[in-house]
Amino acid sequence: MKNFFKEENKIIIIYVIIGFAWIYFSDRLLLVLTGDLEQFNILQSFKGAFYVLATAVLLYLLIKRYADNLKEQKSEVNSLNEELTAYNEELLAMNEELDQSLDELNELNEKFISMINLVSDLDKQNNLDQVEFLSHLLKQAVQIVPEADYGKVYLIEDGVCRFVDAVGHDIEILKNLKIDQKSLFHYDEKGIFTSEQYSINLDKIPRKHQEGFEKALKEIKDSLFINITVNESVVGRISLDIAAESSAKFRDTTKKVLQSFATLASSFFAFKRFDKLQGEFTKELISSIIQILEIYDSYTKGHSENVANLAAGVAEKLGLSRKMVVDTYWAGMVHDIGKLLVPVSVLNKKGRLTEEEYQLIKKHPVWGSQALADSAVLKHISKYILYHHERWDGSGYPEGVKGDRIPLVSQIIAVADAWDAMRSERSYRKPLTKEEALAEIENNRGSQFSPEVADKFLELVSKDNFSIKNSAIDSRSSKSSLSFNEDYFEYLFEESAEGIVVLDSEFRIIKSNQYFLDMFDYQRYEVLDRHIKDVVVPGEKSDETEKFMELVKSGERVNARSFREDSSGEKVEVSIQGFPISLARGKTGYYIIYQDISEFRDLERKYFNSQQKYRALFENEDIIILIIDPETGQVVDANPAAENFYGWSRTELKSKKISEINCLSPAEIKAEMENAKANNKNRFLFKHQLASGEIKEVEVYSQPINFSEKEYLYSIVHEYNKKAARKAELVN
Template identity: 30%
Template sequence: MLNMKWFWRQFISDWNTGFKSHMRTVILFVVFSTLWIFGSDYFFAVLFSDLKVYAMIQSSKGMLYVIVTAVFLVFLLYTDYKRITYYMVNAERKRLRLDNPVKAGLRYTFRLINELMTDDQSDIKSSSIDVFKEIFEHLEGVDMGSVYVVTDKNVEYIHTVGYDMDLLNNLPFLHEEFQVFSFNHSKNLSQEKQIRKILGKSNYEKYSKSSSAIAESVSVAFRLEDDLYLGMSFDISKMQFDTTKHGFSENEIRELKELQILLNATIDIRKYNTEKKVIQKDIVNTFIHAMEYHDFSSEGHSQEVADLSHKIGVELGLSQSELEDLKWASLLHDIGKLVIPFEILNKVMPLTTAERNIINEHASVGASFLVESESVKHIAKFIRHHHERYDGTGYPSGLEGVGIPLISRIISLTDAWHAITNSRPYKEKLEFVDAIEEIESCKGTQFCPEVVDAFLRIINEKDR
């Protein structure tokens, strides 16, 4: 759905900026012209009594007026043009959130999940700190934060910014009480009130010496075991907020919620099958759920792509191990969209070139996620190349023909088939016959001929 509130706010802002700027130009021009015309007429009338001389002076004055005002107008318009262009570019960057604060952090999530399958807690802590640092660096206005581990006995801070970590680790935070405020978004100093209540007066005085008061905070946490949690807190101090008046945006809060969905998937990682070295379906479903939460139009997309891809794989005679790789690659082919701005994925209007370029990053980003995990890094290449075209005009690498992995060629077709046969906010679906013609017309250009033939055999068999 189009965010009408954002649309009208942006429209009014653009109108005010452009209108005021040009009105200033017009007013300056009118004032300058009025002073020049009436002032110079009076001055020259007093100075020259001869009408011929006066007429010549008036003609010369007119030419000078044209030249001077032309230069003046060019200067004013150019200045306004630069100002408006600067405003529009920055407004567009802000709307698209090109500096996505969680994008870099998500890159570490798969490595973190992979390490959760071991018992080396030091690696888990190290990776969590990496995730925190990457996100912290890109969140505008955030000047404090922490990474902490909560057990059934105590709370241990393992990394802080803007806090005295040694002092925090000596304060009597309790497991049950800490959970009250470690999974939420708090503002208006509500976190300070909660901490004061938990610690009591004397301990709160010690705590307040370790940091500034917190105006707004967002905490995300995930469970390693039944009584073991790991959390991150991103905080804006009262001093910082009073200076900048900038708190967390709705987009930043949404992104951090999506990060928590991914981190909580680590509970399912414990079900990982170490003998067969395959990903359990409930783990993948967790990530698919996160993608569907982020991209409204993708509900059911990954599963349907996987089902059709499997049929084509069987038709092409793929081995059992290849079919397994095809299944997981199909289910996870769009995982890179988790870092694409929410407004772009769910936009109902046609995409701009800049927006299209951002969406095109999802294949490479998704592959970069998977290479961090030993269990799935071998299918990363299939995800990276599922938008290559058979004629070499696709992305991200411009691979051509059989140079594109077969699994990627299969997903390329099934992904497109599901897209054109299902309605999206910005387009209607194609009728079945028209969709078949579309696939056939792209045989040898967008799609691999061998894959198209297998697909058509399956469709024809289904119609019999």
């Protein structure tokens, strides 16, 4: 526009100058050319026409030049506009790529958090049964993998594939469809596989089941699956599916994620195998403890076994799991073990107890719980012992807890303990009749006893033919019941995840469990009535075995690590536990437990490798990660990306509290956290100080995770200013 006015001014000025010059000089010029008045007048008449023609030519030339300049400038402007348009389109494309990268980064963060949670919760998941664990694993996998619409997970036992859970597909139908393992694609192979027909070869399924599968399975376009293996054996499979109408497809990163899930599942199954015996213990061990207690306390003879039988019967009536019924039984057997620390003069005093003596006796639940908590075998029932004298209304001891804060097993033992005490003779009173004891339980329902437990107990003992000896726990006529006697002992013996043999006084095998046979590759008939040295002891371990035999003969326990041989002569690294037991008719025998620690060490190595993989996700230079103790605010760990961003070394970062890095005031931090909580988000906007003193605005994504039974905050940090400035630049 400025150039336009400059050109216009030039034309006007030139026109004005020529006009005035013509007016001023034309007459003088004519007088110079002629002195004749007539010629002067003639020329005067042509002067105006000449002026018009001259100025017209001049104006034409000036205007044409001006117009040519305009055309040239317009062409340049159009060209520049095209360049700007192309540049703008390029910026928009870059913006989309950056947004996509940010989305992928956030997605990666979420996957990383989920995988960290899975690993940190493995100890909790190990308490689940196989079905619960696999269901949890499948749901996590479908949640973490965005392209997966459906999924299913199976258990494979004795060559039979059983559906455990499904997402999207109809699991209720699938649960009733058991198929041969060979009906699965790649059923005995390692690796990650894809198929357009689920992970099942439907052509190999019997026709009677095909209709069920058609009803149960949603239509898919692709399936990604992997086998779950333990010691080279396939024990299950996890499969993810993409819906038929979806445009998504499985990415390479998804295959790595699924591999991690399979590794996690394999670790879980292996842990379950080696952890099983930790939750079980033998009749002989507990019986020996109870016998000592009965000698010590004249009033407890038969009491512990009575309480155990009653408690287990109530647990069955409450519909508790088989394991919980077993735990209830053993908790009843040892509930008074803390009395071994009460002076015998107080425990067996016939007169009234003093207040000081009564306070001593009230400590026996604490002492008993502490004793059991130190045992790897018994620690899981120690809490039941601690609370078995608590009352429903909170007036019990030792802690005065009430209601559902009292463990259910402790609630059960409290009723069974009170009943047997009422029905037993004491130095200061005769036993109560059955009717009197029933009335006491009824009257204290809701005050001393849990209402639900009291009701089930009353149902159990109100039967006309009821007696402790033939209660549900001891009944051999019921297949579902448990027994302290041979039925229960057989259950522990066969279900143990260790190789167990029972030897006679000559150290000949009179009983072996299946795990022992599998461990050393024998058939049962091949080992019965043979000396233990002739079955599993290699020649170089003969002297060692003789020493072990002498120890158990003298009543000592054996606890050692060594190696033994299987039927083919292959060495098996084992831990060995042995102790004497009483057999029928008072004969002495020996109980020997073998644990295959070579497999356990292999498991530890695999689990360590698995941990290393997840550690590798943390150790990166792209995503800034801090692990923070929420109780103290201490930075527990920081990764290389955090070192690069903040300018401090990992050691320096770990020496700081987050309050030394976050520049917001406590009030501002609280307001930001409350805002995040109100909006149900774990995203915070903070200001962090760097080692250089520079202040950076940051976005922090925090989520709690568990490590070693303690909760920490896992925080991903993004530089807020850089991202905001980049977006603003792209928009402008």
